[in-house]
Amino acid sequence: MNGENIEKSAFNWITAPSDKVDVDSEYYCQTRDIFEARNDRVPENLIKMGLDESLSYIVYAMSGELGNNAFDHNLGNWPDVPGVFFAFDYDGKNGVLVIADRGIGVLNSLREAIPDLTDEKKALEIAFTKKISSRVLENRGNGLKFIKSNVLEKNLFLQFVSGKTQVSLNHEMKITETASPVRGCLVILKF
């Protein structure tokens, strides 16, 4: 599946009605173990496809943070279909990696730590720039800052959609309303 198809498939997967979600897809990872086993093959595959070794491991580490985030913040609380849609491609020039989950989304997740938070844009701004985690007992939460730092330093592009709001990140971060809202989170990394 090429990059464009990966993005379309992820969008279709995340926006499908609950009873129409393709759980037989080869890109569906129902549990963290399945996601991690597939993610573990990412760097070696990217290197074989011709991507620089150092960047391959950076993409892998970013993917690991994003996928594990989905499980960390939704465990035991998935609204319908648990797990993530996870796919990637590199054609020798351009790479794309997609992770989509049908979880509670960033705003609902952060509300556990900041109950009066009501604004989706503010929630995403906090998630990418402030030291906080919605997993109160863990009181950590720096994965998205790591993602942001790598995107800036390696000149990558990240689109992160949660609900009706999207973050577009490369040399600067823009938070806007999206015309194509999703449940949970849809992340597209281009490298």
Add this chain to the structure above:
Amino acid sequence: MKIEIKKFGDKLVSRPAGREAFMAMESYLLKDLPKDEPIEIDFFGVKALTPSWADEVVTKIAEKFENVKLLNTENATVQATLKTLREYSGLKI
């Protein structure tokens, strides 16, 4: 005491895996060591590291011991992870 991180794997990503690694370290490597014991955390051979894994290990060791050194941190993901932890997780080493 030198802790060779590679012995826990060369691709270190998730928070649960980091937690498990730290529990093993506490049970076998760090048990009964005094607070001022010199600790070296060696990243030689590590191919990928994330803040989630490292926060469960590096941050906790740095909180527990006064004299912690980091060795062989050249890998790009190790560098990026340590930068994130210093900025957002209060890591002082």
